[in-house]
Amino acid sequence: MTSDPRMQVGTFYVVATPIGNLADLTERAKQVLTSVDVIACEDTRHTAKLLQHLGLRKPLLSVHEHNERERVEQIARHLEQGQSMALVSDAGTPLISDPGYPLVQALRARGLNVSPIPGVSAIITALSAAGLPTDRFTFEGFLPHKSGAKREKLLAQEQEARTLVYYESKHRILDTLEVMAEVFGAERQACVARELTKTFETFYHGTLPGILSQLQADADQQKGEFVVMIAGNPDPAPASEVDSNKLFRLLLAELPPKKAAAIIADLTGENKKELYQKALEMQGKV
Structure with missing residues (x-):
């Protein structure tokens, strides 16, 4: 056998x-x-x-x-x-x-x-002590390194109602928080966890600009590994109601008009050619 x-x-x-x-x-x-x-x-x-x-x-x-x-x-x-x-x-x-x-x-x-x-798992460890809603959340990993691509990614998540969770490194934490404050707004609540389970474990709570100011004030707090958690949008608008003017202002700071128009068309369903023309007008090119 x-x-x-x-x-x-x-x-x-x-x-x-x-x-x-x-x-x-x-x-x-x-x-x-x-x-x-x-x-x-x-x-x-x-x-x-x-x-x-x-x-x-x-x-x-x-x-x-x-x-x-x-x-x-x-x-x-x-x-x-x-x-x-x-x-x-x-x-x-x-x-x-x-x-x-x-x-x-x-x-x-x-x-x-x-x-x-x-x-x-750093995600669950951070969320358990963040003081943000944890019944529904979405993990987005590391954001793109370049500011333009990072802004584009965050804009696509600005209306998300679930708590957003990201990983970030010491080299990009300040830039990331700056872009997040621009995209999500000055009042959006957040929590940043640093050096979880280690000797210098630290949690920062409050608005994104407030957390950014705390980290900018102390170079030592810019070291280590970070988990960034953003409260979801409390009143998300339907895609058709997304403020394309706000999207343009943010995207045109980093991207050419054609690319910015394409992104907004994907998000809102508006006509790409009309959006491209609008982008040129906003930049004073027509």
């Missing part, structure tokens, strides 16, 4: 790790990291430090956004040979604004076992 080959296939564990405080690693995560044969990770040096803290030595396989598709065959082969593997990111829950989606998708398509080991 032959054994069922499915029982010999290893499991691919998606393991959440701490975002700052190593004591936040769950007991189950420790057990999995101890038991697996190989650990796939973004940065082998970073993960080696975590394993050293746990007193573990494991083979590490680098898996990042530039090579994860090429790793599929190698990882599938490990699993099909009965080895178990863990996937960790540099911090938090893998695949949440981190690499891993194509890999997990490919493994599932092959019928291989993928199992989540839950733990810390």
